[in-house]
Amino acid sequence: MHKWTVNEAPAGLKVLISGFQSWSEAELHPLTARQVAPAHHWQVEQGHDPGFAPGGEAGVWRSHTVLALAREDGSGWVGGALDATRTFVQWEARAQGDHVTVTCRLEGPEVGVLWEETPDVIATLEAHAAQLGSAMHARTPAPLRVWCSWYSYYRAVTLDAMLDNARLAREQGLDFDVFQLDDGFQADLGDWELPSAHFGGHARDLPERLRALGFTPGIWLAPFLASPTSQLFAQHPDWMLRGEDGQPLPVGQNWGGPYYALDTTHPEVLAWLRNLGATVRGWGYTYLKIDFLYGASLPGVRHDPSVGRAGAYRMGIEAFREGAGPDAFILGCGAPLAQSIGVVDAMRTGPDVAPIWDEESRRVWLGDATGPSARNALHTALSRWYQSAWYQPDPDVAICRRELSMLSTPEREAIAGMLDVIGGLRASSDPIALLNDEGLELLRRCLKVSTPDRPVSLSLRGGAAVTHFSRGEF
Ligand code: 9PG
Numbered sequence: 001m002h003k004w005t006v007n008e009a010p011a012g013l014k015v016l017i018s019g020f021q022s023w024s025e026a027e028l029h030p031l032t033a034r035q036v037a038p039a040h041h042w043q044v045e046q047g048h049d050p051g052f053a054p055g056g057e058a059g060v061w062r063s064h065t066v067l068a069l070a071r072e073d074g075s076g077w078v079g080g081a082l083d084a085t086r087t088f089v090q091w092e093a094r095a096q097g098d099h100v101t102v103t104c105r106l107e108g109p110e111v112g113v114l115w116e117e118t119p120d121v122i123a124t125l126e127a128h129a130a131q132l133g134s135a136m137h138a139r140t141p142a143p144l145r146v147w148c149s150w151y152s153y154y155r156a157v158t159l160d161a162m163l164d165n166a167r168l169a170r171e172q173g174l175d176f177d178v179f180q181l182d183d184g185f186q187a188d189l190g191d192w193e194l195p196s197a198h199f200g201g202h203a204r205d206l207p208e209r210l211r212a213l214g215f216t217p218g219i220w221l222a223p224f225l226a227s228p229t230s231q232l233f234a235q236h237p238d239w240m241l242r243g244e245d246g247q248p249l250p251v252g253q254n255w256g257g258p259y260y261a262l263d264t265t266h267p268e269v270l271a272w273l274r275n276l277g278a279t280v281r282g283w284g285y286t287y288l289k290i291d292f293l294y295g296a297s298l299p300g301v302r303h304d305p306s307v308g309r310a311g312a313y314r315m316g317i318e319a320f321r322e323g324a325g326p327d328a329f330i331l332g333c334g335a336p337l338a339q340s341i342g343v344v345d346a347m348r349t350g351p352d353v354a355p356i357w358d359e360e361s362r363r364v365w366l367g368d369a370t371g372p373s374a375r376n377a378l379h380t381a382l383s384r385w386y387q388s389a390w391y392q393p394d395p396d397v398a399i400c401r402r403e404l405s406m407l408s409t410p411e412r413e414a415i416a417g418m419l420d421v422i423g424g425l426r427a428s429s430d431p432i433a434l435l436n437d438e439g440l441e442l443l444r445r446c447l448k449v450s451t452p453d454r455p456v457s458l459s460l461r462g463g464a465a466v467t468h469f470s471r472g473e474f
Helices: 041-045 121-135 150-156 159-171 207-212 231-235 267-283 293-297 309-324 360-365 374-382 385-389 409-422 437-446
Strands: 002-006 014-016 028-030 060-064 067-070 076-081 088-096 099-107 113-118 145-148 178-181 186-188 191-195 216-221 250-252 259-261 287-290 329-332 346-348 392-394 426-428
Touching: 002 113, 014 060, 067 088, 067 099, 067 121, 076 099, 076 121, 099 113, 113 121, 121 385, 145 159, 145 216, 159 178, 159 207, 178 287, 191 231, 191 267, 207 216, 216 267, 250 293, 259 293, 267 309, 287 309, 293 309, 309 329, 374 409, 385 392, 409 437, 426 437
Parallel strands: 145 178, 145 426, 178 216, 216 287, 250 259, 287 329, 329 346, 346 392
Antiparallel strands: 002 099, 014 028, 014 067, 060 088, 067 076, 076 113, 088 099, 186 191
C-alpha cells in the first residue's frame, strides 16, 4: 500500500473519482462531502465494486485506477497507474482535519503508481491516462456510428424490427456504420445459439441481410453470465464463480431473477469463450457489444485460486478476443475499465441512457448517480473524458424521437451537444419510423463526428469542472 499526505485544508478541494466499471459513478465532488455507500444489492450490481465499495463516511472517497484532488484554480494532485492489466489500483482520499491522506492499494500483481502535484490537474490527468493507454497498447480505432435495438425495443426486439429499421435508415440516407442487435434474441443467458420464442428467426439470419443494406452487423452478448435456467448452467454447473459457501454466486438480479458468472480461470470456460467469439463471427457479426463483464471480476472462489480477480477478468476477455479475431470491433459494457485496455476497441463509460433527463429520487435522495437517465449517462461519460486514450468512449445513445420519451426539446438538444463534446461512438436506438423531420435532423447532427473527436476545452475553474458544458443544475 502506498500513502501520501497532502498538506492542504480539505474544505478548499474537490475530488474527481471514477468507479470500477462502466456503470459506476464518475464525478467531481467537494472532498468534504459524502460518497454514498451502496445500501442495496442492486446498487452493487449497477456499479459498485463489492471488494472496494465506498464506506459512506463524509470526506472519504474511493476511486479505481485514477484519482485527482483539485483546487478552485485548477491546480492540485493526480494519482495514476503505470499498468492495470491484472491489477485493481484502488485509490482513497481521506479528509483529516487540516490535511488529506491519500492511499493506493493494489489488488493483484505489483504495478507502478504515480502521485503528482500539478499546476494543471486536467493536463496531468490526460498525460497519465495517455501513458497508461500506450503501456497497455490501447486500441483506439475510428469512432463508429451505431444503431442499437435496446432503447426502444428492449427485450422484445424481433428480426423484422431490425430489418425494417435498417431499410428505413438506408432510405433516409442516415449515416450509420453498424446495425446492432441487442438483448432479446437469445433463449436464455448463456444459451446464445438458441433463439428466443418472440425473435422470429435466428440471430445468424440477420448479418447477410444487414450487409446487403450496406451496414456492418453487430450483436450483443453477456458472455460471462449464465442464468440458473439455462442449458449452459445445467450442463456445466462446475463452471460458475462460487461464493465461500461453495454455491454459484448470484451476481445480479436482472431478467426476472438472479444470474451467475462464469469462472474465467477454468480452462474449459476459456475454451468455451473462444468458441463463442468465433461462433458469432462465423454468423457474420464483426461488431460485438459484450456486456455485464463485471461478473467475472467479482470476489469469489475460483478454479485457479492463484489468479486474482482482475487477472481472472483479463483472462476471460482475452479468450473472447482470441475467438472473435483481431479485426472484430469489440465494445465493452458493464466492464472493469482500465483492465480492458488493449482488448476492447470501445467502452461504455457511463450508466444507461433513458428517455428521461434525471431520476432525482434516486440520484439526489439516495445519492446514487448510477441509475439510467440521460443526465447520468452524459455526466459520467464526460467525467471520464481522459479515458479517450484507453478506447473509444461510448456515452450511450442519443434520443431524438419525441414519442416514447419524456425528454423536452432543450434536453434532446443538450444530449446532441454533449455527445459532440464527449466524442467516441455515436449511437441511436430510435425507431426510424417515429422520427419526424425535426427528429431526423437532430439525429443527423448526433451522427456527425467532429475533428478532433475528443473534448478539448474542459476546465476545472470556478468549480464547474466537467459540468462546464451542462445546464445550470448539473
Ligand atoms: C441489455 C442492456 C443493454 C444496455 C446495457 C445493459 O443492473 N441491471 O439490472 C442492469 C440492467 C440492464 C443494463 C444495465 C444494468 O443495461 O448497458 O445497453 O445492452 O444491458 O440487457
